Amino acid sequence: MPDVNRGNRPLSPFMIGQYYRPQWTSMTSIFVRITGIALIVAGLMIVWWFAALARGPEAYATANGFITSWFGDLVMFFSLLGLWYHMLGGIRHLIWDSGRMLDVETSERFGQMMVVGSVLLTIFTVIVV
Numbered sequence: 001m002p003d004v005n006r007g008n009r010p011l012s013p014f015m016i017g018q019y020y021r022p023q024w025t026s027m028t029s030i031f032v033r034i035t036g037i038a039l040i041v042a043g044l045m046i047v048w049w050f051a052a053l054a055r056g057p058e059a060y061a062t063a064n065g066f067i068t069s070w071f072g073d074l075v076m077f078f079s080l081l082g083l084w085y086h087m088l089g090g091i092r093h094l095i096w097d098s099g100r101m102l103d104v105e106t107s108e109r110f111g112q113m114m115v116v117g118s119v120l121l122t123i124f125t126v127i128v129v
Contacts, residue, residue: 024111025104032089035082042079045072080125085118 045067052063066072092110095101101110 023104024108028089028092028111028114032086032093035086035089038082039079039086042075042082045075077122077126081118081122084121084125085114088114088117 049060049063049067052059067076092101092114095110096107101107
């Protein structure tokens with residue numbers, strides 16, 4: 001039987017909460033992916049609204065009633081936040097692909113700016129538009 005040294009092996013990723021401190025770069029990257037998937041839901045809601053518009057007044061009234069309800073407004077607000085966040089994350093990845101801002105301090109600062117920027121742009125869009 002082989003001699004397996006179990007004391008010096010690396011820890012498993014499931015121990016994240018106890019041994020690993022999440023960094024801005026990893027968390028913002030994960031949330032870029034989550035917002036990308038969540039934007040599909042908002043896109044489907046908008047497609048449903050357009051399809052209902054083409055189908056007739058009764059279908060449109062149903063879709064429009066849902067989208068303009070408090071729940072629909074909430075979904076659209078967070079979709080707008082996700083859209084801005086996802087766009088800023090894409091810009092960050094384009095900058096990284098050019099070989100810039102790869103040091104830890106700058107990357108974490110840009111991750112923080114992504115969060116603040118997406119909130120400010122969302123508020124600005126809701127107020128102005």
